Amino acid sequence: MVACADMGMKRRNNEDAVGIQPLAEPWPVAVLADGMGGYNAGEVASAMAVDLITAAVRNEAWADSSAKVAQCELTDAFHMANLAIFGAAQSAPECRGMGTTVVAALVLEDELLVAHLGDSRAYAWHEGQLQRLTRDHSLVQQEIDAGLITAEEALHSRYSHLVTRALGVTSLVEPELTHWPLHHGDRIMLCSDGLTDMLADACLQSLFEENLPLQELLLSLIAAANAAGGKDNIGVVLMEEET
Numbered sequence: 001m002v003a004c005a006d007m008g009m010k011r012r013n014n015e016d017a018v019g020i021q022p023l024a025e026p027w028p029v030a031v032l033a034d035g036m037g038g039y040n041a042g043e044v045a046s047a048m049a050v051d052l053i054t055a056a057v058r059n060e061a062w063a064d065s066s067a068k069v070a071q072c073e074l075t076d077a078f079h080m081a082n083l084a085i086f087g088a089a090q091s092a093p094e095c096r097g098m099g100t101t102v103v104a105a106l107v108l109e110d111e112l113l114v115a116h117l118g119d120s121r122a123y124a125w126h127e128g129q130l131q132r133l134t135r136d137h138s139l140v141q142q143e144i145d146a147g148l149i150t151a152e153e154a155l156h157s158r159y160s161h162l163v164t165r166a167l168g169v170t171s172l173v174e175p176e177l178t179h180w181p182l183h184h185g186d187r188i189m190l191c192s193d194g195l196t197d198m199l200a201d202a203c204l205q206s207l208f209e210e211n212l213p214l215q216e217l218l219l220s221l222i223a224a225a226n227a228a229g230g231k232d233n234i235g236v237v238l239m240e241e242e243t
Contacts, residue, residue: 015042016235026065041098085168106186194232
């Protein structure tokens with residue numbers, strides 16, 4: 001069973017979107033997207049991503065709900081949503097150049113399947129440790145990997161918001177997939193960079209260590225990010241593996 005919490009926002013123009021279907025068949029699903037591009041176009045892209053991916057992976061008619069099928073269906077959902085957003089951006093002048101980062105999680109029988117594009121992230125809390133499940137698709141991450149800058153220097157880079165993969169920007173995308181074995185008591189967080197730009201992983205770790213109920217943890221995360229500057233919308237989804 002999965003318990004879910006939703007999101008908080010800072011700006012009036014909110015480009016973050018979330019979709020949560022904790023009882024969906026054949027897999028409970030959560031999707032978070034952070035849009036970009038044009039006046040209000042980012043809101044359009046993120047909303048389309050959440051709606052399309054959530055709908056695509058909900059199909060009670062599937063007899064086979066295995067991890068292999070889930071991986072294929074989630075990848076196909078990303079491809080379908082990408083083409084829809086890319087097509088809308090090409091056909092509507094007010095949406096030209098729009099796109100969105102996205103991270104999606106399917107809860108399988110004994111594991112979590114995560115797919116993502118861009119710098120929206122997934123984390124897992126397991127036995128007192130917070131682990132990042134996704135690797136940012138961004139220019140600064142490439143510079144970190146190449147040893148050109150440190151993770152701390154990346155926080156202050158003028159290129160910090162330049163992503164190298166996103167939904168709807170090109171006609172072809174390749175989401176990165178991650179499998180995480182689920183155990184009783186594990187907590188999963190999906191979040192936009194509105195949270196992680198403000199709070200380092202060590203700070204997130206300390207907040208999870210307080211062992212608050214999900215809704216209280218959600219409010220604590222958002223409050224901490226706003227207290228640290230709150231420069232962007234803050235999108236967060238929390239899930240907990242229960243008996």
